[in-house]
Amino acid sequence: MSQSTIDREVLTQLLRESAGVEEGVDLDGEILDTPFVEIGYDSLALLQVTGRIRREYGIDLPDDAVSDAETFRSLLDLIQKAPLIAS
Amino acid sequence: MSSAVSTKSAQSTSAPVVTGLGVAAPTGLGVDAYWQATLAGRGAIGPLTRFDATRYPSRLAGEIAGFDAEAHIPSRLLPQTDRSTQFALVAADEAIADAELDPDRLPEYGMGVITSASGGGVEFGQRELGLLWSKGKDYVSAYQSFAWFYAVNTGQISIKHRMRGPSGVIVTEQAGGIDALGNARRQIRKGTQLVVSGGVDGALCPWGWMGQLATGRLSRADDPAGAFLPFAEGANGYVPGEGGAILVVEDAEAAAARGATRDYGRILGYAATFDARPGAKGAEDDQLAGGAGLLRAARGALADAGLEPGDVGFVFADAAGLPDLDRAEALVLARIFGPGGVPVTAPKTGTGRLIGGGAALDVATALLALRDGVIPPTVNVAAPAPGLELDLVTEARPTAARNALILARGNGGFNSALVVGA
Numbered sequence: 001m002s003q004s005t006i007d008r009e010v011l012t013q014l015l016r017e018s019a020g021v022e023e024g025v026d027l028d029g030e031i032l033d034t035p036f037v038e039i040g041y042d043s044l045a046l047l048q049v050t051g052r053i054r055r056e057y058g059i060d061l062p063d064d065a066v067s068d069a070e071t072f073r074s075l076l077d078l079i080q081k082a083p084l085i086a087s
Numbered sequence: 088m089s090s091a092v093s094t095k096s097a098q099s100t101s102a103p104v105v106t107g108l109g110v111a112a113p114t115g116l117g118v119d120a121y122w123q124a125t126l127a128g129r130g131a132i133g134p135l136t137r138f139d140a141t142r143y144p145s146r147l148a149g150e151i152a153g154f155d156a157e158a159h160i161p162s163r164l165l166p167q168t169d170r171s172t173q174f175a176l177v178a179a180d181e182a183i184a185d186a187e188l189d190p191d192r193l194p195e196y197g198m199g200v201i202t203s204a205s206g207g208g209v210e211f212g213q214r215e216l217g218l219l220w221s222k223g224k225d226y227v228s229a230y231q232s233f234a235w236f237y238a239v240n241t242g243q244i245s246i247k248h249r250m251r252g253p254s255g256v257i258v259t260e261q262a263g264g265i266d267a268l269g270n271a272r273r274q275i276r277k278g279t280q281l282v283v284s285g286g287v288d289g290a291l292c293p294w295g296w297m298g299q300l301a302t303g304r305l306s307r308a309d310d311p312a313g314a315f316l317p318f319a320e321g322a323n324g325y326v327p328g329e330g331g332a333i334l335v336v337e338d339a340e341a342a343a344a345r346g347a348t349r350d351y352g353r354i355l356g357y358a359a360t361f362d363a364r365p366g367a368k369g370a371e372d373d374q375l376a377g378g379a380g381l382l383r384a385a386r387g388a389l390a391d392a393g394l395e396p397g398d399v400g401f402v403f404a405d406a407a408g409l410p411d412l413d414r415a416e417a418l419v420l421a422r423i424f425g426p427g428g429v430p431v432t433a434p435k436t437g438t439g440r441l442i443g444g445g446a447a448l449d450v451a452t453a454l455l456a457l458r459d460g461v462i463p464p465t466v467n468v469a470a471p472a473p474g475l476e477l478d479l480v481t482e483a484r485p486t487a488a489r490n491a492l493i494l495a496r497g498n499g500g501f502n503s504a505l506v507v508g509a
C-alpha cells in the first residue's frame with residue numbers, strides 16, 4: 001500500500017501550482033464530484049500535476065488511469081491507491 | 088446597409104479597416120504609453136538582464152521591463168505560456184477591448200487569428216529541453232507539447248477569445264508582421280468578417296540569442312545610444328528586442344454593421360517578394376546594392392493600393408542598421424520617391440528589432456502617426472551617412488499625410504511592403 005501523504009489539501013495545492021485555477025472556480029468549495037472539464041482542467045493539466053506527483057512523491061500513475069479519472073475525488077482515490085515507485 | 092451585410096459572405100473588395108490596436112513594446116506596455124515614448128524619442132535599449140550575456144559578443148537588447156505576468160495573465164495560462172506569448176495575449180486583450188469587440192456576440196467561425204512568429208516560445212522551450220537533457224523526460228512540462236510552437240500565439244489568442252475562423256502563423260523572419268496582415272486581408276476578402284493579426288515575438292534567452300547571433304547582423308556595441316544606428320555613418324548592426332503589436336482588422340462593411348467606432352485606417356496595398364540567391368542577381372540588383380526585391384515589393388504595394396509615390400506622406404523603413412542593407416534601402420527609396428523625396432523614419436531605433444513583432448509594431452505606429460498627424464522620430468541617429476539621399480526624420484515632425492508605406496525585410500531574402508491610408 002502507498003504511504004502517500006497526498007490528501008485533498010495537498011492535491012489542491014499541487015493543482016494550483018502546476019496548472020493554475022480557472023477564474024470563478026473555488027477549489028476549496030464543493031468541487032469533489034464536479035467533472036474536471038467544468039472546473040477548467042483538461043487532460044494536459046492533469047498530466048502536468050501527475051508528472052509532479054511522480055517526481056516529488058514517487059507515485060506513478062498510468063496515463064490511461066489518469067484520463068479515466070474525471071473528478072477530483074476519483075483522481076485523489078487513484079493517487080491514494082497507487083503503488084510507490086521502487087527507489 | 089443590411090443588404091450589403093447579407094451579401095458580404097461571398098467576397099469583399101473594399102480595403103479592410105483597422106479597428107483596434109494593442110502594443111507590447113520595450114518603450115511602453117499599452118498603446119498610449121508606447122506612443123508617448125515614441126513621440127518623445129525615448130528609447131529602451133539597454134544591457135541584457137534576462138540572462139547573463141556578459142560572455143556573449145552582443146550584450147544589448149530592447150527588453151520589456153517590469154512586466155508582472157500574474158497581473159495580466161489568467162492563472163490557468165501562466166504555467167503554459169512563454170513570456171512572448173504572455174505579451175501577445177496582453178496586446179490581443181488591448182486590441183480587442185480597443186475595438187469594443189465582444190467575441191461572444193459575433194460568429195466564432197467568422198473571426199480568425201493570423202500572427203507572425205519566428206521561433207515561438209523559445210525561452211519556454213529552452214527551459215524544458217534543459218530539463219529533458221539534465222533530469223529526464225519526467226521533468227518536462229506537459230505544456231511543452233505546444234508552448235514552444237511558433238503557432239502558439241495564434242492558438243492561445245484563438246482559444247481565449249473563441250475565434251475559430253481561418254487562422255495561421257507566418258514565419259518570414261522580420262518581414263512577418265506585414266505578411267501576417269497581408270494574409271489577414273486575403274481572408275477578409277474571401278469572406279471572413281474579422282482577423283486578429285500582427286505579431287508579438289521575443290526570445291531573450293541563450294537559445295534565442297544564438298539564433299540572432301548566427302545571422303552575423305547584431306551590433307557588438309555596449310553603448311545603448313551607439314548600437315542600432317540605421318542609415319548612420321556608424322551603423323554597426325542591430326539590437327534585438329521583444330514585443331510587437333496586435334491589430335484587429337475587419338471587413339469595412341462588417342465593422343460598420345456592428346457599430347465599430349474606432350477607425351485607425353485601411354490596409355490599402357500589400358506585396359511581398361523573395362530575393363534571388365546570391366550570385367543570381369541581375370543588373371537592377373547591382374544598381375540597387377541588392378535591393379531589387381525590396382523595390383519590387385514597395386512598387387507592388389503601391390500598385391496594389393492604386394497610389395502614386397506622391398500620394399505617400401511618409402515611409403517607415405526596414406532600417407537594418409548595416410551599411411550595405413541601409414544603402415540598398417536608401418537607393419530603393421530614392422528610386423521610387425526621388426532623392427530625399429519622402430520623409431523616412433525608423434522608430435524601431437528605440438525598441439530594437441522585434442523579429443516577428445517588429446513590422447506589426449511599425450504598422451501600428453504608422454497608423455497612430457496618420458491619426459495624430461505627426462511622424463515619430465528615429466532616435467540616436469543625428470543624420471544619414473554621406474551618400475545616402477534620405478530625408479530622415481530625427482525630430483517628431485507634423486504631417487498632413489493621408490497614406491504611409493511600411494517596409495520590412497526578413498533575413499533569408501524576405502521583402503514585404505504595406506500601404507495604409509487614413
